[in-house]
Amino acid sequence: MARQRILIIGGGMAGVSLGSELAVDHDVVLLEAESSLAVHSTGRSAALFLADYGPPPVRELTRRSEPEFARLSALPDVPPLLTPRGGLFTTWDEPSAAALTAAVASSPSMVAVTADRVRELCPVLRTDELAGCAFDADVRDIDVAALHGHYAGTLRRRGGRITTGARVVAADRVGAGWEVRTADGRTWHADALVNAAGAWGDQVAELCAGVGHRLSPRRRTVAIARSRVPIPAQWPVVADFAEAWYFKPESGALLLSPGDETEVPPGDVESDPLDVALVLERVNAATTLDLRSVRTSWAGLRTFAPDRAPVVGPHPEEPTLFSFVGQGGYGIQMAPALAGVGARLFRTGTLDDAVLAAAIDPGRARTALDR
Ligand SMILES: Cc1cc2nc3c(=O)[nH]c(=O)nc-3n(C[C@H](O)[C@H](O)[C@H](O)COP(=O)(O)OP(=O)(O)OC[C@H]3O[C@@H](n4cnc5c(N)ncnc54)[C@H](O)[C@@H]3O)c2cc1C
Incomplete structure (x- = not known):
């Protein structure tokens, strides 16, 4: 039987990870x-x-x-994909401290820590006003470029093709399949489409099936701050548990974020100077760092379904359009398992884990909101 031709729309982590799985037994473009x-x-x-x-x-x-990260890291051409970082979670008021205590109770790896231990882990934190603090030794850094590169390389090695500069602008059902046009005037034919367009996921869903998934792209800012004190590379990521700020060492400087979630239309977003100023102010209030300026800053979009779970499976209105969107703020850390789950749903339409299948089913977001 001829291999089915699948067009995947989007070359971020979602598109290449699912594409590498599907290229085993499909003609992937x-x-x-x-x-x-x-x-x-x-x-x-x-x-x-x-x-x-x-x-x-x-x-x-x-x-x-996690085991899949370990398996991939053991391959000859892949560097270690997860490296230890540790996470220090701070709270500054009683409600947040109670939430942190509950998180510690339910976490296999998070432990409450004393102010002395906090000062050992990150001596610049002001511990006098801390309401509570916990350390999670299980927090790791991910080599995102290596993971993405591994998936793109595997997709190609399995016979798939990747074309850049190809923005999908029209898609029509023709016979049992699809005719897709890209902005450069080219026409593409496929048996099935995969929507892995990230923040543009609803645009693509509407283009292909007339209905989106109520996705909400939210801008998050990151800045690299200059520090007048040396920043040890082994510091953990230090975060306000209510997510008002976090920082971690980055090549001798500090990577900071104000944990912002400003709803914006999909696009090539840039950081807002006000958000950058805000994170400097918040980190300075919590530490003795006295940060004054940043080397660079950027922003990106974290795109959520209303319940913040990913949206994975056949589109409810158009089963030959497979949705692989809504990765939110977790699309790198869950990419290995999500790609496996996505490929299984694509091939068989079911998962052994019915609870997970229902939680990520593309039909549920609409139902939840329409109730
Ligand atoms: C500041 C920030 C911090 C984050 N931190 C973490 C973290 O620590 N850990 C973690 O796991 N996750 C994190 N995330 C989330 C993670 O980055 C995302 O969940 C993940 O990258 C989403 O991947 P994607 O492939 O869905 O989207 P994208 O990487 O955005 O890829 C979508 C692609 O689709 C393409 N596209 C769109 N429309 C079309 C079209 N019509 N035709 C063709 N192509 C199209 C776009 O050009 C784009 O390249 C963070 C995100 C941000 C912004």
């Missing part, structure tokens, strides 16, 4: 609008692996990804 891959969310992340972050389906997919 990936179309990326930009002139290179991973220039949007995938290239702008904080590169963290946080097992106790996000809603239950995300935690489950992150947990399932």
